[in-house]
Amino acid sequence: MPARNRWRPLFFRGVDLVSGNCLRLLQSGTEFFPALIAAIDAAQHEVHLETYIFNTDPSAEAVQAALIRAAQRGVRVRLLIDGVGSRQLPTAWRDALSAAGVRVLVYRPIIAGWLSNPRNLRRLHRKLAVIDARIAVIGGMNLIDDFEPVRFAQPRLDFSVEVQGPLLARIHASVRHLWQLVALTQLRTGEQAHWAEPSWPTDGHVRAAFVVRDNFAHRREIERAYLAALALARDEIILASAYFLPGHRFRQLLRRAAARGVRVQLLVQGHTDHPFYQSASRALYRDLLAAGVEIYEYRASELHAKAAVIDRHWATVGSSNLDPFSLLVAREANIVVEDAGFASTLEQRLQQAIGQAIPLDAADWQRRPRLQRMLSWLAYGLIRLMVGIAGFGRWA
Known part of the structure; x- marks a missing residue:
């Protein structure tokens, strides 16, 4: 079966491919920040920016300055930040943006006692900018700068994708809908009008889909796209996930793929900002390694990537980790791509990272001290319990 036809079952329930796009892979802040700032500086009508973390460092300050410049020359600038991830953004920064004319909304602002309410775990985890539609x-x-808050010798490993083409119609509709929804819930009047009309060049050739996870009509689409791709894999699966804690079905598909001869490579964090979460993830490694899955811990810097390549043809890059909080709770956005050229570029970058990572040995993992195994499974069980009590959905 031709590769294109084989991948068509992946795109269902509205997660279908759109042809004619131009995509550019951006790795780490050295490529991401110049591209984002250049696009903002070239804006003529509208800038819309969503982020989980808006930090106070030189890289983020450069973006803030670009937003202010755009607003001062008459561009409509909208900034949507998360109430938890950006809770430390100084009032002075927000005031400077507002004074220049930037409209700022906070997704689910934190309130006293927010940690005691599991519903407050529903965060805006999307990282998305749309300029002039x-x-x-x-x-x-x-x-946030690549070297914040911990300074490694190498920059943080992460990816974004610059998109031009007809897929902008769906992306723009999504950001417009979310902005208007947040404005409505916060009784912010006057935020409904004055949106640009999507337009794009017509010389693209890449087929891609914009896939979101929300708490309404698209609760499982990112997870389903992954599961369908894993089920169809024939030769190779490469997964990079900063926080790896998928459900039983996902892990079963990885084991089945390895059993039928697919090479499965999993790139995970070596250094972590959440040791408890890493301990829970490590509870899963023993069975995966025994099934033939290759696992690599990346320690050259912080791994923050959420990306995958399958059979050198299917690829995804986005904000969604392979864990219950991304797959069941947060608002996320991924690009899913059916294109050998893009998949090849992403695979090359991931293989470079794997070459710098530490491979885990199946035999050594079988001999882990019992206390370490018990602590990992305790952490895993507590996360399962928390997800179950919160009632976010089925995760096993």
């Missing part, structure tokens, strides 16, 4: 930047990168 002609160009979008989507991926896993927050507005």
